[in-house]
Amino acid sequence: MKIKKYIAASMPDAMKQVRAELGNNAVILQSKIIYTGGFLGMFKKRNIEVLAAIDPDLNTSRPPQEKPMPAPIPAPKLLPKVERNLDLEVMKELQKSPVPASEEIMKQLARMNQHIQKMSESGKLQMELPIQLQTVIDSLVHQDLDVDIQSRLTAKLLERWYLAGANSPVEEVYVWAEDFLYEEMKQYNFGELPLKKKFINVIGPTGVGKTTTLAKMAAEFMMKHKKKIGFITTDTYRIAAIDQLKTYATILNVPIEVCYNLEDFDKATKSLADCDIILVDTAGRNFRNQQYVQDLKEVVDYNSDMETLLVLSLTAKQTDMEEIYQQFSSIHIDQFIFTKLDETSTYGAMVNLVVKYQKGVAYVTTGQNVPDDIMPADPRKIAKRMIEVD
Known part of the structure; x- marks a missing residue:
C-alpha cells in the first residue's frame, strides 16, 4: 500500500492533488487543519493536511479500457473509524505488514470500532474530521445534542462524505445533518392531536x-x-x-x-x-x-x-x-x-x-x-x- 501526505489550501485542492497522483481509487485516511509559515509566530497560513493511500494492485489489474471505479469504501458502519483513528503509527504498521493491505485494514477497523464504542460510552468524542463536517458537528454540540446522537450523526456524515467524493461544501453537510435529525425523530407521533379521546x-x-x-x-x-x-x-x-x-x-x-x-x-x-x-x-x-x-x-x-x-x-x-x-x-x-x-x-x-x-x-x-x-x-x-x- 502506498501512503502519501498532501498539504493544500483547501480540501478540494487537496483532493485534486490526490487524484492527480494516486488516481480515483485513492482512499482518504485522515484530514486536519494545520498552520504553516509565518514570521515570529504570526501571520501563519491555514492549510489542510490530507493523508491518502492507494493499493498499487488496484491500478495494474484493471483493463485499460475500463472506466475507473470510484474510490473503494469500507462497509458504511466502519467508515467513521478510518477518519477518526487511522493515525501515522497505524499506517506504518500497514506498510510493514506482510498481510494484504485490505485484510489488515479490516482488522484495524474492527479494533477501531471497539475504541469508538468506548469513546461514545465515556461521553467524549475526540477525533479529527474534515473541516466541513467539524463545522456542522460543532454547531450541534453548541445545541447540546446528546453525545450518543452526535456519534451516530458523525458516522452518517462521514459515510455520505466519502460516498459524495470527500469534497462536499459545508452547506450540503448541513442538509445531511438535517436529514439525519429528521430520521431520528420521524418515527414518533408528532403534530396535532387526533381528537379521538374525550x-x-x-x-x-x-x-x-x-x-x-x-x-x-x-x-x-x-x-x-x-x-x-x-x-x-x-x-x-x-x-x-x-x-x-x-x-x-x-x-x-x-x-x-x-x-x-x-x-x-x-x-x-x-x-x-x-x-x-x-x-x-x-x-x-x-x-x-x-x-x-x-x-x-x-x-x-x-x-x-x-x-x-x-x-x-x-x-x-x-x-x-x-x-x-x-x-x-x-x-x-x-x-x-x-x-x-x-x-x-x-x-x-x-x-x-x-x-x-x-x-x-x-x-x-x-x-x-x-x-x-x-x-x-x-x-x-x-x-x-x-x-x-x-
Whole structure:
C-alpha cells in the first residue's frame, strides 16, 4: 500500500492533488487543519493536511479500457473509524505488514470500532474530521445534542462524505445533518392531536405555562375543528391558577369545573358530558416531590379515554427535564409539549428527549398570546431549527 501526505489550501485542492497522483481509487485516511509559515509566530497560513493511500494492485489489474471505479469504501458502519483513528503509527504498521493491505485494514477497523464504542460510552468524542463536517458537528454540540446522537450523526456524515467524493461544501453537510435529525425523530407521533379521546390532560411542573397552553389548545379546537370544549381544573393549590383558567373560560365562553378529589372529577365529567373535548389542567408543584404525582392520581381519573401531555419548558436544564419525566412516568405520557421556544436559542433537548424516551411532540409554543403562539410540532421543522440557529 502506498501512503502519501498532501498539504493544500483547501480540501478540494487537496483532493485534486490526490487524484492527480494516486488516481480515483485513492482512499482518504485522515484530514486536519494545520498552520504553516509565518514570521515570529504570526501571520501563519491555514492549510489542510490530507493523508491518502492507494493499493498499487488496484491500478495494474484493471483493463485499460475500463472506466475507473470510484474510490473503494469500507462497509458504511466502519467508515467513521478510518477518519477518526487511522493515525501515522497505524499506517506504518500497514506498510510493514506482510498481510494484504485490505485484510489488515479490516482488522484495524474492527479494533477501531471497539475504541469508538468506548469513546461514545465515556461521553467524549475526540477525533479529527474534515473541516466541513467539524463545522456542522460543532454547531450541534453548541445545541447540546446528546453525545450518543452526535456519534451516530458523525458516522452518517462521514459515510455520505466519502460516498459524495470527500469534497462536499459545508452547506450540503448541513442538509445531511438535517436529514439525519429528521430520521431520528420521524418515527414518533408528532403534530396535532387526533381528537379521538374525550379528555386531554396536561401535566408538568410549575411555571412551564400549562394553563396558557391549555387555553391556546382550546381556542384551536373550537375555531379550527368546531369542537365543543369544557375545562376541568385540579389546580386548587393556587387561587390565582383557578382564576386564570376561569378568565380564559369566560373569554372562550366554555364551561369550567373545579375538582378537589376523584368524586368531584366524576361529577365534573357528568356535568360536561355534552362537550366533545374536556381539557384538564393540573397543579404545578415541586416536581422533585413524588407525592405530587400520587396526589394527581387521587384527583384525576386516568382512564383509557384520556390523552396525557407532559409540558416542559425549553429554558430548563435537560437534567431537570429528565427528572421531571421520570417523576411523571408512573402516569402514561402520550406526547410532549415544549413551551418558551422563543426564550432560548438552544433546542437540542427536544431531539434528545424525543429519542431517549421515544415520545413525539404535539405542540410547541412561542409566546403568551392566546390563541396565537402555538403550533403543531413537526420533526422536519425541529431539525431545520437545530441546523439554522447559527
